[in-house]
Amino acid sequence: GIAAPALAQASPNIRWRIASSFPKSLDTIYGGAEVLSKRIAQITGGKFKISVHAAGELMPAFGVVDALQQGSIECAHTASYYFVGKNKAFGFETTIPFGMNQRQQNVWMYYGGGLSLVRDFLRDFNIVSFPGGNTGVQMGGWFKKEIRSVADLKGLKMRIPGIGGEVMARLGAVPQNIPGGDIYPALEKGTIDAAEWVGPHDDEKLGFYKIAPHYYYPGWWESNSMYSFYVNTKAWDALPKDYQAAFEAAAAEANIDMMAEYDFKNPQALRRLVGNGVKLHAYSTELMKAAQDAAFDLYAEESEKNPAFKKLFESWNKFRADVTLWHRFAEHTLATFQYANPPKQR
Amino acid sequence: GIAAPALAQASPNIRWRIASSFPKSLDTIYGGAEVLSKRIAQITGGKFKISVHAAGELMPAFGVVDALQQGSIECAHTASYYFVGKNKAFGFETTIPFGMNQRQQNVWMYYGGGLSLVRDFLRDFNIVSFPGGNTGVQMGGWFKKEIRSVADLKGLKMRIPGIGGEVMARLGAVPQNIPGGDIYPALEKGTIDAAEWVGPHDDEKLGFYKIAPHYYYPGWWESNSMYSFYVNTKAWDALPKDYQAAFEAAAAEANIDMMAEYDFKNPQALRRLVGNGVKLHAYSTELMKAAQDAAFDLYAEESEKNPAFKKLFESWNKFRADVTLWHRFAEHTLATFQYANPPKQR
Numbered sequence: 001g002i003a004a005p006a007l008a009q010a011s012p013n014i015r016w017r018i019a020s021s022f023p024k025s026l027d028t029i030y031g032g033a034e035v036l037s038k039r040i041a042q043i044t045g046g047k048f049k050i051s052v053h054a055a056g057e058l059m060p061a062f063g064v065v066d067a068l069q070q071g072s073i074e075c076a077h078t079a080s081y082y083f084v085g086k087n088k089a090f091g092f093e094t095t096i097p098f099g100m101n102q103r104q105q106n107v108w109m110y111y112g113g114g115l116s117l118v119r120d121f122l123r124d125f126n127i128v129s130f131p132g133g134n135t136g137v138q139m140g141g142w143f144k145k146e147i148r149s150v151a152d153l154k155g156l157k158m159r160i161p162g163i164g165g166e167v168m169a170r171l172g173a174v175p176q177n178i179p180g181g182d183i184y185p186a187l188e189k190g191t192i193d194a195a196e197w198v199g200p201h202d203d204e205k206l207g208f209y210k211i212a213p214h215y216y217y218p219g220w221w222e223s224n225s226m227y228s229f230y231v232n233t234k235a236w237d238a239l240p241k242d243y244q245a246a247f248e249a250a251a252a253e254a255n256i257d258m259m260a261e262y263d264f265k266n267p268q269a270l271r272r273l274v275g276n277g278v279k280l281h282a283y284s285t286e287l288m289k290a291a292q293d294a295a296f297d298l299y300a301e302e303s304e305k306n307p308a309f310k311k312l313f314e315s316w317n318k319f320r321a322d323v324t325l326w327h328r329f330a331e332h333t334l335a336t337f338q339y340a341n342p343p344k345q346r
Numbered sequence: 347g348i349a350a351p352a353l354a355q356a357s358p359n360i361r362w363r364i365a366s367s368f369p370k371s372l373d374t375i376y377g378g379a380e381v382l383s384k385r386i387a388q389i390t391g392g393k394f395k396i397s398v399h400a401a402g403e404l405m406p407a408f409g410v411v412d413a414l415q416q417g418s419i420e421c422a423h424t425a426s427y428y429f430v431g432k433n434k435a436f437g438f439e440t441t442i443p444f445g446m447n448q449r450q451q452n453v454w455m456y457y458g459g460g461l462s463l464v465r466d467f468l469r470d471f472n473i474v475s476f477p478g479g480n481t482g483v484q485m486g487g488w489f490k491k492e493i494r495s496v497a498d499l500k501g502l503k504m505r506i507p508g509i510g511g512e513v514m515a516r517l518g519a520v521p522q523n524i525p526g527g528d529i530y531p532a533l534e535k536g537t538i539d540a541a542e543w544v545g546p547h548d549d550e551k552l553g554f555y556k557i558a559p560h561y562y563y564p565g566w567w568e569s570n571s572m573y574s575f576y577v578n579t580k581a582w583d584a585l586p587k588d589y590q591a592a593f594e595a596a597a598a599e600a601n602i603d604m605m606a607e608y609d610f611k612n613p614q615a616l617r618r619l620v621g622n623g624v625k626l627h628a629y630s631t632e633l634m635k636a637a638q639d640a641a642f643d644l645y646a647e648e649s650e651k652n653p654a655f656k657k658l659f660e661s662w663n664k665f666r667a668d669v670t671l672w673h674r675f676a677e678h679t680l681a682t683f684q685y686a687n688p689p690k691q692r
Contacts, residue, residue: 011391042591043389045357098689101681103449103482103609106602111610136449137676199676218680245388246592252599256452263449264457267672280675288683293690300692321688326613328685329626330483330545334564335447336682337634339674342667343444344639346646 011240016050018229021061021078023180024054026202028265032133032227032258033077039250040243048243050075064230069125074235077132079227080118081162088163089308092316093118093129093228097167097221097295099316102134102259104323105224112319117312126233130251133227133258138219139203140283141196142187142212147283150290159183159195163298164221170294171287180206187211196221200269201262209278216281220288227258357586362396364575367407367424369526370400372548374611378479378573378604379423385596386589394589396421410576415471420581423478425573426464427508434509435654438662439464439475439574443513443567443641445662448480448605450669451570458665463658472579476597479573479604484565485549486629487542488533488558493629496636505529505541509644510567516640517633526552533557542567546615547608555624562627566634573604 018037022030030052037050055061064076065083080093092114100108108114109131122129141160147153154172158165165175176192186192188211195212196219197203209215229251236244274280283291299317303310364383368376376398383396401407410422411429426439438460446454454460455477464475487506493499500518504511511521524532524541532538534557541558542565543549555561575597582590620626629637645663649656 039591039595043588043595045588098684101677103605107606107609110603110606137680139676200672218676218683220680220683223680223684242389242391245385246595249385249389249592249595249599252602253595256598256602257456259449260453260456263453263669263672267668270672270675271668282679285683285687289687292687296689296692317691322613322617323609324685324688326546326609326616327681329616330485330564331447332681332685333628334483334566334569335673335678337564337566337631338444338569339670339678341631341635341638342670343642345663346642 011044011047011242014048014239014243016048016074016235017058018050018052018075018077019058019064019067019073020052021055021064021076021082023056025205026180026198028201028258028261029133029135029227030054030077031261032254033229035254035257036077036132036229036247036250039253040246043246043250044243048246052077065125065127068127068230068232071126071232071234074232076230077227078230079225080129084162087308088302088306089121089312091163092312093226095222095225096163096299096316097223098292099223100320100323101327102136102224102226104320104327105134105226106131106255107323108316108319109226112323113315114312114319117315121308121312122230123233127230128233128236130229130231130248131226131255132229132251133255135198135222135225135262136259138222138225139196139199140216140219141194142203142208143194143214143216144187144212145193146214146281147194147216147287149284150287153287156194157192159186159192160221162221163295164196166298167221167291167295170298171290184208184211198225199262199266200273201265204269204273209273209276213277213279214281215273215278216283218283220283220291226255229254357390357393357588360394360585360589362394362420362581363404364396364398364421364423365401365404365410365413365419366398367401367410367422367428369402371526371551372544374547374604374607375479375481375573376400377607378600379575381600381603382423382478382575382593382596385599386592389592389596390589394592398423411471411473414473414576414578417472417578417580420578422576423573424576425571426475430508433654434648434652435467435658437509438658439572441568441571442509442645442662443569444638445569446666446669447673448482448570448572450666450673451480451572452477452601453669454662454665455572458669459661460658460665463661467654467658468576469579473576474579474582476575476577476594477572477601478575478597479601481544481568481571481608482605484568484571485542485545486562486565487540488549488554489540489560489562490533490558491539492560492627493540493562493633495630496633499633502540503538505532505538506567508567509641510542512644513567513637513641516644517636530554530557544571545608545612546619547611550615550619555619555622559623559625560627561619561624562629564629566629566637572601575600
């Protein structure tokens with residue numbers, strides 16, 4: 001059909017704020033909200049403008065869900081798993097231990113019913129969620145001493161929050177939740193023996209390698225780490241359809257863009273860290289098996305008492321099995337060959 | 347600042363056409379252009395409308411680069427490697443054998459300088475390119491008989507186009523280029539002994555499993571397969587800035603969306619194929635080593651005589667080594683553990 005004349009479609013000026021749960025120092029994660037905001041401003045010729053506010057500017061990092069529920073903010077950029085204290089079902093959107101990788105999490109969310117279930121769950125909080133970034137598999141943390149087996153975890157004080165921390169506790173460690181800026185002094189004083197943070201790019205900046213040189217991989221508690229744009233339901237419903245479309249496209253772009261930016265920065269940081277004497281170690285298969293068993297025990301126990309968790313877990317668990325069935329053929333076989341046989345350079 | 351009133355910013359009605367290089371039967375790849383077109387129409391309230399035309403509707407599938415160069419079409423959705431006959435440098439944007447996976451290709455393009463080099467190369471063709479979809483690692487094709495070693499490829503007539511075909515020829519096979527619809531009859535008549543196409547979802551529809559039951563993985567000649575939106579330079583430059591921004595965001599969304607859609611459909615198709623008696627085989631490490639050697643020999647030879655290829659190859663080759671250095675730690679170690687140790691279900 002013929003489009004209506006432009007005059008009839010004058011678009012309103014709308015101003016939103018995004019409360020980020022991240023400090024500016026986590027430049028790549030924090031930057032995801034800036035990618036969204038900038039793109040929406042470009043698309044709408046500056047009519048729909050969203051200002052981005054670092055953690056603490058408008059409210060504390062973990063205050064964003066309450067603020068959205070009360071309608072005192074339009075939008076947040078956060079990690080759902082910060083809110084597992086409210087309900088463990090919050091874990092699925094970011095990640096739970098031994099979960100899917102970034103590509104698999106994307107397909108579960110976009111096509112496999114995950115996003116729809118997440119949104120059902122978030123309705124009580126007056127939140128509509130949109131995937132908005134990822135780190136990929138994170139690293140497994142910094143240790144003062146080598147960890148050769150599960151026994152070495154006994155009594156070990158480790159900074160590791162959330163469900164990953166609960167799994168560590170089941171293996172004998174003593175998990176601690178410490179904000180990013182306080183980790184280095186705690187490691188230095190010996191208040192903790194180990195700490196996990198993100199990956200090479202972010203970890204390097206906090207300097208852990210100077211006092212805890214054993215750097216483990218993989219971060220089996222974060223097989224991906226998906227960040228989310230949380231929008232207050234009323235604010236979303238009041239948005240014109242064309243602005244909603246702009247927001248959805250910009251969120252998808254921010255989602256893919258953060259992953260690419262991390263994949264660009266992490267190899268460079270890893271190279272520097274190794275140059276600074278960092279010792280890379282893989283967690284033993286024995287330890288990872290024990291951790292996976294403990295994680296799935298926890299999921300079974302939680303499913304029995306928490307219907308919201310059970311509903312998400314059943315979808316997640318079935319989807320994970322299906323998609324890894326496919327990925328372990330073509331994707332994984334080629335990667336395994338390529339990593340073991342780098343091409344000779346002519 | 348204060349946005350200008352809407353009246354001053356009336357947006358023009360613009361109509362473009364996309365010539366797709368794909369038939370509608372390749373629903374997921376073809377659908378990438380529809381995702382872009384639909385999103386742009388939503389964002390602009392129908393003012394910027396792009397109609398999508400299947401291969402053959404406006405021009406033959408492989409006529410799109412000439413049409414863009416001459417300015418007779420505004421946009422195409424295609425695979426750059428269809429045009430390696432013009433210059434092998436066209437290969438890099440889609441993929442060349444033993445290349446990067448989907449995530450790695452994205453970061454090379456978006457952050458690693460790949461897209462900028464590709465655009466430099468395409469300037470002579472009056473084309474600006476935007477990544478617009480991916481299949482991930484493809485499958486390694488259908489064979490009437492098992493292929494246990496390089497020796498089994500000798501004289502084997504296989505449908506495999508492009509640089510992958512050239513590598514197969516160096517291993518002793520006789521590559522053929524046959525359009526999708528003609529592969530099944532050629533296999534049935536015995537004109538060819540084997541054929542590669544895409545992956546489980548697309549391959550199942552063409553029915554190869556009925557007459558060539560040995561299904562190999564991985565498709566080492568397509569470690570990812572990135573599709574592109576090619577836009578005529580003049581058409582791009584004439585677009586208002588807000589429409590350019592809408593196009594860029596929608597292209598990024600189409601890029602991530604196609605990968606997710608394939609990851610959703612492929613596991614289901616693979617399950618059905620195995621249920622129909624398909625025999626899955628991994629290519630031997632010996633064969634993949636020989637193929638990788640042949641591929642990198644070809645890249646070295648081409649670099650000596652083709653400066654455009656050399657420039658792209660050097661960037662690609664260095665970036666591939668860097669990013670796989672990182673991915674083989676956290677990503678690959680966790681995937682290897684998880685695929686070998688699926689969690690016991692409670």
